Amino acid sequence: MPKQVDHDARRTAIAQALWRVARVRGLEKVSLREVAAEAGISLGQLQHYFVNRQQLMVFAMEFMSRKNVERVTERLIAVDGTDHRARLRAIALEMLPIDEDARVGSLLNIDFLLEAARNDTLREHVRQRTAALRGLLEGQIALAVQAGDVSPDRDARAEAGLLIALADGLRTHFHLGTHTADEVVSLMDGHLDRLLGESGGRKPR
């Protein structure tokens, strides 16, 4: 091991170890000791970075959020800036369990939301993340309204709130086995068609 430890790299390795352990057993049952073992370091070394479980969980969620933002950004780069449907869909799909990475992330995200529902610090963290996502969606919908792709009757802020709640609910029901991944995408597409189909003379599916 080099004398000069790369602290960012180690933090990231610890977060990845947490995700690997949590993926199997659920976030709420993971101990710091197990995460240290999975990351191949001692408990003391881990506690040098994260003094308790909550600090580690917040870091791990932020790590996941950053990965999500990177994925959304990549998708948006590939999409024509004036194609508002494609842009909204790119963001919406990133909230759904459409591939293996997103499935693990979304299962752990459900665990995190649950723990946050009873923990003020985590709840505040979720609230900020949700507000940022809602802002992004709201801006995108407002642009689509300006371009005439979404009816001016629609309230961009309310629609953004609906989209996030819908994506979270669909995700939960995917993990419960109510809907397949394809059904989840199809239901979201139906909702987007309503949002985008009314004013443009586009035929709803």
Place this chain on the structure above:
Amino acid sequence: MPKQVDHDARRTAIAQALWRVARVRGLEKVSLREVAAEAGISLGQLQHYFVNRQQLMVFAMEFMSRKNVERVTERLIAVDGTDHRARLRAIALEMLPIDEDARVGSLLNIDFLLEAARNDTLREHVRQRTAALRGLLEGQIALAVQAGDVSPDRDARAEAGLLIALADGLRTHFHLGTHTADEVVSLMDGHLDRLLGESGGRKPR
């Protein structure tokens, strides 16, 4: 204590004790011993009815579901049978945390969904419950389509799936503090307006 124990009453008392304990600490952290103490009986007496935690949880969820069905039925009785909007809204509101009872129930329901996401027996139980609710909503939407209150473009089954996912997502975000109870109701009303407003010439809000 009477010699002749009323077993149904005792089961119900145990389920209520579980809810009281879980309300504070979260369902996943509740032990059978704590529930027995809360119900004022011994652990052995409790195990006479429920041999393990999972049996107790399934019973408690069914107990909650029955209470929900009773509440929906009461609401529907109070509503004109041809007023499809009012009937759909009655069912939808019952899925939202609109009063203290519903809030406790929905917080515990989130706990239950989480545990179910990793437990095959519980997942099967949730799947059946969701299928029953979806059937109820689908039938109600199909009636509204027949009556011309919902556009025939709409697929009743897909719309029922969307409504359930939306309600679950809104509920979670209520408990996370993203939306107040009023905002949750207002977002759901907006969604119902879209569903019911397109063909009837009703003006969307």
